[in-house]
Amino acid sequence: MHHMLHIKNGIVIDPKNGIKAEKMDIFVKDGKIVDESEVNKSDCKVIDASNKLVVAGGVDLHAHIAGGKITMGRIMRPEEFRIVRSTANKLRATVGRTLLTSPAIGYEYAKMGYTTAIEPATPSLFALHTHEELDSIPVVDKAALPLFGNWHLVFKYAAENDIEKLKSFIAWVLERTKGYGIKIVNPGGVEAWMYADNVHSLDDTVPGFDVTPRDVILSLVKANEELNLPHSVHLHCNNLGVPGNYETTLETMKLVSSFSNDKRQILHITHVQFNAYTGSSWKDIGSGADEIAKYVNSAGNITIDMGQIVFGHATTMTADSPFQFALHRLVHMKWINKDVELETGSGIVPIVYRPKNPVNSVQWAIGLELGLLIDPDKVTVSTDYPNAGPFTSYPYIMALLMSKKMREKEMENAHSYLQKATNLPSIDTERTLEEIIQMTRVTPARILGMENKGHLGIGADADIAIFDLNPETLDPSNDYELIQKAFGSPAYTIKSGVVIVKDGVLQCEYWGRTFWVDLKDKVTESIESDLDEYFNYYTIERSNYGVEERWIRNPARVGGARWYNAED
Amino acid sequence: MLKIKPKTDFVVNVEAELTPELATMDIEEVKKFQVFYGKLKVALEELFEVEKEGDDKVLLLEGDFSRVKWIGKEMEDGEIIIKGNVGVHCGAYMKGGRIVIEGDADDWLGAEMSGGEIIVKGNAKNCVGCAYWGNLVGMSGGKIVIEGNAGSYIGEKMSGGEIEIKGNAGDFIGTEMSAGVITIHGDCGFVGGEMKGGEIRIGGNFELVPSFKKVEDGFVGDVNVGGQGKIKTL
Numbered sequence: 001m002h003h004m005l006h007i008k009n010g011i012v013i014d015p016k017n018g019i020k021a022e023k024m025d026i027f028v029k030d031g032k033i034v035d036e037s038e039v040n041k042s043d044c045k046v047i048d049a050s051n052k053l054v055v056a057g058g059v060d061l062h063a064h065i066a067g068g069k070i071t072m073g074r075i076m077r078p079e080e081f082r083i084v085r086s087t088a089n090k091l092r093a094t095v096g097r098t099l100l101t102s103p104a105i106g107y108e109y110a111k112m113g114y115t116t117a118i119e120p121a122t123p124s125l126f127a128l129h130t131h132e133e134l135d136s137i138p139v140v141d142k143a144a145l146p147l148f149g150n151w152h153l154v155f156k157y158a159a160e161n162d163i164e165k166l167k168s169f170i171a172w173v174l175e176r177t178k179g180y181g182i183k184i185v186n187p188g189g190v191e192a193w194m195y196a197d198n199v200h201s202l203d204d205t206v207p208g209f210d211v212t213p214r215d216v217i218l219s220l221v222k223a224n225e226e227l228n229l230p231h232s233v234h235l236h237c238n239n240l241g242v243p244g245n246y247e248t249t250l251e252t253m254k255l256v257s258s259f260s261n262d263k264r265q266i267l268h269i270t271h272v273q274f275n276a277y278t279g280s281s282w283k284d285i286g287s288g289a290d291e292i293a294k295y296v297n298s299a300g301n302i303t304i305d306m307g308q309i310v311f312g313h314a315t316t317m318t319a320d321s322p323f324q325f326a327l328h329r330l331v332h333m334k335w336i337n338k339d340v341e342l343e344t345g346s347g348i349v350p351i352v353y354r355p356k357n358p359v360n361s362v363q364w365a366i367g368l369e370l371g372l373l374i375d376p377d378k379v380t381v382s383t384d385y386p387n388a389g390p391f392t393s394y395p396y397i398m399a400l401l402m403s404k405k406m407r408e409k410e411m412e413n414a415h416s417y418l419q420k421a422t423n424l425p426s427i428d429t430e431r432t433l434e435e436i437i438q439m440t441r442v443t444p445a446r447i448l449g450m451e452n453k454g455h456l457g458i459g460a461d462a463d464i465a466i467f468d469l470n471p472e473t474l475d476p477s478n479d480y481e482l483i484q485k486a487f488g489s490p491a492y493t494i495k496s497g498v499v500i501v502k503d504g505v506l507q508c509e510y511w512g513r514t515f516w517v518d519l520k521d522k523v524t525e526s527i528e529s530d531l532d533e534y535f536n537y538y539t540i541e542r543s544n545y546g547v548e549e550r551w552i553r554n555p556a557r558v559g560g561a562r563w564y565n566a567e568d
Numbered sequence: 569m570l571k572i573k574p575k576t577d578f579v580v581n582v583e584a585e586l587t588p589e590l591a592t593m594d595i596e597e598v599k600k601f602q603v604f605y606g607k608l609k610v611a612l613e614e615l616f617e618v619e620k621e622g623d624d625k626v627l628l629l630e631g632d633f634s635r636v637k638w639i640g641k642e643m644e645d646g647e648i649i650i651k652g653n654v655g656v657h658c659g660a661y662m663k664g665g666r667i668v669i670e671g672d673a674d675d676w677l678g679a680e681m682s683g684g685e686i687i688v689k690g691n692a693k694n695c696v697g698c699a700y701w702g703n704l705v706g707m708s709g710g711k712i713v714i715e716g717n718a719g720s721y722i723g724e725k726m727s728g729g730e731i732e733i734k735g736n737a738g739d740f741i742g743t744e745m746s747a748g749v750i751t752i753h754g755d756c757g758f759v760g761g762e763m764k765g766g767e768i769r770i771g772g773n774f775e776l777v778p779s780f781k782k783v784e785d786g787f788v789g790d791v792n793v794g795g796q797g798k799i800k801t802l
Contacts, residue, residue, distance in 0.1 A: 076702075079700065079701065
C-alpha cells in the first residue's frame with residue numbers, strides 16, 4: 001500500500017523548516033518524507049503539483065470525535081442524522097449535519113487536508129469506548145487525553161502536595177487508558193456539581209476535599225513537567241461561558257508563570273473564546289480577547305486554541321456538567337447530564353448560534369480576535385468540535401483570518417452589538433498563507449509534542465496536503481472565496497504516503513495510528529494501596545479497568561522523546 | 569387529472585413522493601418519475617399504471633397504497649384523492665392543497681405540515697401532525713380531519729393549525745404543543761404533557777397528567793414548564 005512518491009514542482013510552504021513558498025520536490029518512502037537520494041525515481045509514483053500549494057497535513061488538537069459524549073449526543077439528536085453525506089460504495093456511507101458518524105469524521109478531515117485529530121476529553125472509565133470509536137475513524141492519526149481535573153485521587157494527592165504519588169498515578173492512568181496527556185476540565189467544579197454547585201474562582205474549596213482549583217492545576221502541571229510528557233497540561237478553565245470570566249483565564253495563565261520548557265508551552269488553554277468574556281451578565285458581555293492576547297504573546301509559556309463559533313447548528317458537550325446545566329436553563333434545549341463515578345461528569349445540550357443574536361455575534365468575533373491578535377506560533381484554529389461548530393468549517397475560518405474584506409462581509413450579517421463590544425471591526429491584520437499554515441500545522445504539532453507532524457522535513461510523517469492555490473498569484477484579502485473553496489477540497493491529501501483524496505474525492509480507506517504515552521516504568525508501588533482502596537467505590541473491579549494495547553487497531557507508543565510503532 | 573394504480577401487491581415498501589405537480593407534467597415524463605422499490609430505484613411505470621385525463625392538478629390514486637410512503641410530501645397546491653389505504657408519512661411537510669384519504673392512513677400523517685388540508689375517511693395510526701424525532705416543531709399550520717379513530721402521539725410539538733378526530737385516540741395528545749387546536753370527539757389517554765400553549769378539546773373520557781390546574785372552563789398547564797395550554801371538554 002505504501003508507494004514511493006515524487007511530488008513534483010509544488011510550491012512548498014513549510015514554516016517549521018523555514019521554507020516560504022519555494023518551488024521544490026518532495027520524496028516519500030515507507031510513509032515518511034525522505035531525501036531524494038533515498039528513492040529510486042523510476043519506481044516513484046509521480047504527483048504533479050505544478051502551481052499548487054504543498055503543505056503538511058493539518059493537525060487538530062481539540063475535537064470531541066470519540067467517546068461517551070459524542071455517542072450520547074448522537075443518541076439525543078436523531079435530527080442530526082437526516083443529512084446523507086455519502087452513500088455506500090467502496091467506502092462507507094456517511095451521515096450527519098454537524099454531529100457526524102465515525103467514518104464521516106475521518107473522511108471529512110481528509111477532505112480538508114487534515115491528517116491528525118485529538119480527542120481531548122476522555123473519562124478514563126470509558127477509555128475502552130473511546131478507543132473502540134477512534135478505531136472506527138478512518139484516515140487520521142489520533143490520540144485521546146484522559147480527564148484528571150475532578151478525580152478524587154488527584155484531589156487527594158494535590159491536597160497532600162504529594163507530587164511523587166501524583167506522577168505515579170498519572171503514569172498508571174496513561175497506561176491503563178492508552179492516553180496521550182493530561183486534560184483538565186473546570187477543576188473542582190465538576191465535583192462541586194455533585195452537590196448542585198460549581199466553583200467560581202481559583203481559590204474556592206472543592207467540597208469534601210481540602211483543595212482548590214489552583215492546587216489541582218499547579219500539582220498536575222508540576223507532575224506533567226517532571227514526567228516530561230510530550231504534551232503540556234491541556235486546560236478547560238473554570239468559569240467557562242460566564243460573562244467576566246476573562247479575569248479567571250488570565251489568573252489561571254499567571255499561575256504557571258514560573259515554569260518553562262524549551263520544547264513547548266507549559267499550559268495549553270483550550271477553546272479560549274468561551275473564556276474571554278468581559279461584562280457582568282449576558283446583557284453587557286464584551287470581549288476580553290485583547291487582554292488575553294497581550295498576556296499570551298508576552299508570557300511565552302502559554303498556547304491556546306480559538307474555539308471559534310460558526311453560525312448555525314452545534315452541539316455543546318463538555319465534562320463541565322455545571323456549565324452544561326446553566327446552558328440548558330439558558331437556551332431551553334434538551335439536556336443530558338452524566339456522572340462518571342470518582343472521576344468526572346459531563347453534559348450535552350444542542351445549540352444554534354445565530355448571527356443576529358448579540359451574544360452569539362460577540363462570541364463569533366472574540367474567536368477571530370484571538371486568532372488575529374495572538375502570535376501564530378501560540379494559537380491554533382479550533383471549533384472545539386462540536387461545541388462551537390463543525391470542524392468542517394475550518395476552511396471558512398482560515399479564509400476569515402486571511403481577509404478583512406470577508407470579515408466585513410460577515411459582520412454585515414451579524415448583530416451590530418459586536419461593533420461596540422469587540423475590537424474585531426478595527427483589526428486590520430490579515431494572516432498570510434504562511435501564518436495560516438503555521439497555525440493549522442506547525443503550532444498544533446508543537447503544542448502536542450508531535451515532532452514528526454506539522455512539517456515536511458526529512459523524517460517527518462508523509463502526511464501531506466496539496467491545494468489548488470498558487471501562493472505567487474494569490475491575493476488572499478480579495479480571493480477569500482477561492483481560499484475557502486481550495487482548503488475545503490484538496491487536490492491531494494496524502495496520509496503516511498498513501499493518496500487518500502484526489503481532486504476533493506476520497507480514493508480509499510486507510511487506518512491511522514493511535515498514539516499513547518508509555519510511562520509504565522514510572523508507576524510505583526506507592527499508589528497500590530490507594531488504588532485498591534478507591535476501587536472499593538467503583539462499579540467495576542480494578543482488574544477490569546483499562547484498555548489493553550492489543551485491543552487497539554494501530555497503537556503507536558510514545559516513550560520519553562522516542563517514537564516507535566508497536567510492531568517495531 | 570392523473571390516475572395512478574398499483575400493478576401488483578408490493579412485497580416491500582415503495583417510496584414515492586407523489587404530488588399533484590405530476591399531473592401537470594407530460595405523461596412520458598410521469599412514467600419515468602423515479603421512485604424506490606425497496607432499495608431499487610425504478611421508474612413509476614414499472615410499479616404503477618398511469619393514465620392522464622385533462623390538465624387538472626389532481627392525483628387520483630386507486631387501489632392499495634398502504635405500502636407506499638411519502639405521498640404528498642411537501643406538496644404546495646392541488647389535490648390528491650386516495651381511494652384506499654395509504655402508507656406512512658402521507659402529507660409530511662405539506663404546505664398547501666388537499667389530500668383526501670378514503671381508507672385508512674398509517675403513521676406520521678401530516679408530520680411537520682405547515683399548511684393545506686388532510687381528510688381521512690377511515691382511521692389513522694400514530695404520530696399525526698407530529699415533529700420528527702428530535703426536531704423542535706411539529707405541525708405548524710393547516711388542518712387534519714380524521715373521521716375514524718387515531719393512534720397515540722397526536723400533535724406532538726404542534727405550533728399551529730388544527731387536528732380534529734371524530735372517533736377515539738390513544739395516549740400522548742398534544743405533548744409539548746405550543747399553539748394550535750386539537751379536537752377529539754371520543755375518548756383518549758394521557759393528554760397535555762409539557763404543554764406550553766394551544767388548546768385541546770375532548771368529548772369523551774381522557775386522562776390528565778397531574779401537572780394541570782383546574783380553572784373555570786377546564787384545565788391549564790403544564791405547570792412543570794410554566795405552560796398556558798388549555799384543556800376543555802366539549
